[in-house]
Amino acid sequence: MRTTVAVVNGPGQDFLFEEVDVDGPRADEVVVRIIASGICHTDLSLREQLPAEMFPRVFGHEGAGVVEEVGAEVTGIEVGDHVVLSIASCRSCDACRSGAVGYCDQAMMLNYMGFRMDGSTSYSRASGPVFGHFLGQSSLARHSVVHHSSVVVVDKDLDLTKVAPFGCGFQTGAGAILNVARPGPGDSVVVYGVGAVGLAAIAAARASDVETVIAVDLQPSRLEVAEKLGAIGVNPGELGEVSVVDKIKEITGGGAAYGVETTAVPAVIKQAAQALRVRGTLVVLGLDMNHAEFAIDAIDILQNGKIVRGSIEGDSDPLEMVPRMLRLHAEGKFPVTDLVTTYPFTEIDAAVADVLAGKVVKPVLVW
Structure with a gap:
């Protein structure tokens, strides 16, 4: 399948829209059509600070969208589900079993290196691999191949453009x-x-x-x-x-x-x-x-x-914390969706400039 991503080709370089090839899901993965993705300062700081050998790369880790494909071993997630995406974890190490999934033994590999545990990438182009899987998702894209642990199924009545930042910020x-x-x-x-x-x-x-x-x-x-x-x-x-x-x-x-x-x-x-x-x-x-x-x-x-x-x-397990925040929001006790300002995905540069200038609190890009 072909999809569009906002790729960064080197440290400090611009976000560029490009069509790339994207894999289908492995057994423990899910393909999500991204509806919206927040921009977090981590995307912007690591765009500047990661070494050159970790590019080209697709950032983004506050994604929300609709499930299009589900790997053979994934349970509890179905095609058509609306989802919020968050960090990935192995769900089997001591930290994960205790609920401390942010401190997973495999956190670095699953979230930061840009490839799967076997070294493969889900995105590629004619010149070679494109690093993805950023914080389990690389959601600055039309489609993300995500580890199942990153996926939080949410009510279909929710506005995904408003709840995307619940997965990180x-x-x-x-x-x-x-x-x-x-x-x-x-x-x-x-x-x-x-x-x-x-x-x-x-x-x-x-x-x-x-x-x-x-x-x-x-x-x-x-x-x-x-x-x-x-x-x-x-x-x-x-x-x-x-x-x-x-x-x-x-x-x-x-x-x-x-x-x-x-x-x-x-x-x-x-x-x-x-x-x-x-x-x-x-x-x-x-x-x-x-x-x-x-x-x-x-x-x-x-x-x-x-x-x-x-x-x-915040020492969160997204599978518990995202629903908890959504409940508080529904009760009127956590009014954070008012902090969101939406932009068409193609206006990513304007969204970045506005958040860095303090004009907006949480920019969210929408396809």
């Missing part, structure tokens, strides 16, 4: 709250960086009845959205002589119970840890391969019993 932010931090109403939560991930964390905190939720960002437009979701906005650029750490401690009465860090900026991570209360926890979600190390105040962490921990996809 919204899941990561919400999971940091609902699965990792688990704050109570009397706790305080500070979210650093309020793009799609951070705003989903704020929405999840408010859904958990947390009264004191603080959003820290330099973009006034993002803070306005956060405030509509029920957060107190703090713009570090407008604090004058007051530090972010001191401002957070002032608002929270001594420090935040929980912090969620999405920016991957080392200085922000350090400040977020310093702004915690005694025995507070910071959940780090952001990753920048160009700044893979960050400093913390070791004395502060040790003497105050603070925890700084990372999280993949």
Whole structure:
């Protein structure tokens, strides 16, 4: 079969639309006709940072669509099902069996390398293979060949253009709250960086009845959205002589119970840890391969019993977390679909430019 993909031919290069050959599904795979796909900062950062030998590549990992073919060994998924796509996992290692599928023993091979476990790719062109299978899906395409573990069947009444980001961005932010931090109403939560991930964390905190939720960002437009979701906005650029750490401690009465860090900026991570209360926890979600190390105040962490921990996809199992978020949304407790701005797939460059400029929160491309 032939299909259209948005291929990137080398580090930092543009998304180019091209027709390629696509395999039918292997026994453990599903072919999905993509209706919509969100653009995540991970797509954009790894487009810049992956080495040249990992291209040409099809990115995209917030896909939603309709199942067209099902592999012989796949159960629970049928042709015609509407689905949201997420990360892939082996479903058999110790981590997967415990529900920690983001930490699957085969996570690197299934999600980042660009090929199947046997080294084959589902996309190809006359000049050779095209790497796909990005986070289990490579959804910046008309058709994706996805590992069965990436597929979450959803109600056919749902608008797939609105729920596509539930497979990554919204899941990561919400999971940091609902699965990792688990704050109570009397706790305080500070979210650093309020793009799609951070705003989903704020929405999840408010859904958990947390009264004191603080959003820290330099973009006034993002803070306005956060405030509509029920957060107190703090713009570090407008604090004058007051530090972010001191401002957070002032608002929270001594420090935040929980912090969620999405920016991957080392200085922000350090400040977020310093702004915690005694025995507070910071959940780090952001990753920048160009700044893979960050400093913390070791004395502060040790003497105050603070925890700084990372999280993949908010420690979510998509098969459980996506339906959970959809239920909260249906109840009016998780109003994140308002963050979506749709674009025709052919306007991918405009969508990327708008999200980088802060004009939109979550761009979603629609065929």
